[in-house]
Amino acid sequence: MQYADLLIHSADMMVTMKGHSERPARGEGMSEIGLIYDGAVAIREGKIIAVGTTQEVLAGGWLGPETMQISAQGKVVTPGFIDPHTHALYAGSRENELSLKIKGVSYLEILKQGGGILATVRSTKQATDEEIKAQTGRRLQTMLSLGTTTAEVKSGYGLTLDEEMRALRLIKELDSELVIDLVATFMGAHAVAPGYSEEEFTNYLVDEVLPEIAAHAQAEFCDVFCEPGVFSVSSSERILAKAKQLHFKLKIHADELAAGGGAELAAKLNVISAEHLLQASDEGIAALAKQGVIAVLLPATSFNLAKNTYARAREMIRAGVPVALATDSNPGSSPTESMPFVLTLACLYLRLTPEEALTAVTINAAHAISRADQAGSLEVGKQGDVLILDIPNLNYLPYHFGSNPVGTVIKRGRVV
Ligand code: NIG
Numbered sequence: 001m002q003y004a005d006l007l008i009h010s011a012d013m014m015v016t017m018k019g020h021s022e023r024p025a026r027g028e029g030m031s032e033i034g035l036i037y038d039g040a041v042a043i044r045e046g047k048i049i050a051v052g053t054t055q056e057v058l059a060g061g062w063l064g065p066e067t068m069q070i071s072a073q074g075k076v077v078t079p080g081f082i083d084p085h086t087h088a089l090y091a092g093s094r095e096n097e098l099s100l101k102i103k104g105v106s107y108l109e110i111l112k113q114g115g116g117i118l119a120t121v122r123s124t125k126q127a128t129d130e131e132i133k134a135q136t137g138r139r140l141q142t143m144l145s146l147g148t149t150t151a152e153v154k155s156g157y158g159l160t161l162d163e164e165m166r167a168l169r170l171i172k173e174l175d176s177e178l179v180i181d182l183v184a185t186f187m188g189a190h191a192v193a194p195g196y197s198e199e200e201f202t203n204y205l206v207d208e209v210l211p212e213i214a215a216h217a218q219a220e221f222c223d224v225f226c227e228p229g230v231f232s233v234s235s236s237e238r239i240l241a242k243a244k245q246l247h248f249k250l251k252i253h254a255d256e257l258a259a260g261g262g263a264e265l266a267a268k269l270n271v272i273s274a275e276h277l278l279q280a281s282d283e284g285i286a287a288l289a290k291q292g293v294i295a296v297l298l299p300a301t302s303f304n305l306a307k308n309t310y311a312r313a314r315e316m317i318r319a320g321v322p323v324a325l326a327t328d329s330n331p332g333s334s335p336t337e338s339m340p341f342v343l344t345l346a347c348l349y350l351r352l353t354p355e356e357a358l359t360a361v362t363i364n365a366a367h368a369i370s371r372a373d374q375a376g377s378l379e380v381g382k383q384g385d386v387l388i389l390d391i392p393n394l395n396y397l398p399y400h401f402g403s404n405p406v407g408t409v410i411k412r413g414r415v416v
């Protein structure tokens with residue numbers, strides 16, 4: 001008999017997210033979270049070998065003399081959170097922009113004055129590999145302590161071939177050195193580098209940078225900041241079309257600050273996910289639903305931009321768009337690592353139910369980064385990425401905000 005290495009049992013509520021691994025949950029499916037009362041999950045060699053009620057799992061005979069047991073009585077157990085959209089790799093910070101923002105200077109004005117993303121490009125360029133890794137590593141450890149067991153990380157504070165290659169290399173190194181799993185996205189099209197016109201920089205990315213990144217297999221996804229005043233729909237399309245040719249999977253920052261046809265482009269290119277979508281049009285939402293593009297919504301960015309504009313998540317869910325949630329962790333528009341805070345904002349301002357929000361931070365988030373075969377649910381064969389939350393029930397998770405609800409993080413069957 002192959003015994004479990006770890007058995008978590010007696011969870012008051014256990015969210016499995018069962019049944020959504022083939023396709024992201026949408027519509028009413030987003031409320032089907034596979035809830036088990038008095039739940040248990042058994043893990044062996046990093047993978048889940050049994051899931052059910054405590055009685056069912058115990059009857060399976062998984063409990064051996066060496067099995068470590070954790071009682072989750074009075075607590076809630078969920079899959080590890082997946083953060084499918086971060087810009088976590090950089091050096092420096094931008095707290096100086098807070099006072100500008102309070103005075104009413106807009107995000108894009110700050111960027112146009114050479115601040116914003118370009119300020120972080122400078123501070124990252126000046127930092128050594130070790131400094132970037134130390135600062136980013138601290139953020140990733142904070143994410144893990146807040147329940148994120150897998151995160152996507154974008155490059156995009158380099159804006160030259162060498163600096164973008166360095167960023168992607170550091171993401172790979174951090175992935176292998178830290179417990180948290182990382183998925184790398186190339187986002188050279190994050191801002192137009194100083195000294196270039198938009199067209200010139202687009203040419204540079206398409207002709208010189210993308211082929212090199214692809215040749216060195218440094219990133220799985222390619223993303224573009226498609227926004228009026230940054231990369232137009234046509235520049236974004238050129239970059240993503242080239243990326244597709246080079247076998248990248250595609251993502252797009254669309255309609256974050258202004259409605260600009262980004263959602264429509266996302267549907268046209270059939271990207272895996274479209275992100276932000278604060279200003280997405282009705283036609284854009286319908287097109288995303290038709291193509292099955294996942295909407296990755298970032299309410300912490302809305303909160304931090306302080307414009308009281310949130311994505312129309314209810315309309316998206318009604319239209320059949322699969323919705324996921326992420327932090328957008330970055331030094332400008334969303335300086336946070338907290339998926340629990342994102343869950344609270346999603347319930348209060350995107351008007352998701354706690355069940356929908358949990359689907360959005362687990363299995364749908366896994367789909368958004370092509371990891372639904374390994375993570376995002378508690379099902380036999382998946383990685384043993386499990387959270388024990390110190391809360392009495394599910395509703396308590398978005399309800400009580402500002403502190404960390406995560407009691408224990410288990411990554412690949414190991415207590416972190
Ligand atoms: O997703 N929109 C572009 N990129 C980030 C912000 C990055 C930054 O301000 O440093 C975002 O909001």
Ligand code: FE
Nearest residue numbers: 085087253328
């Ligand atoms: Fe972003």
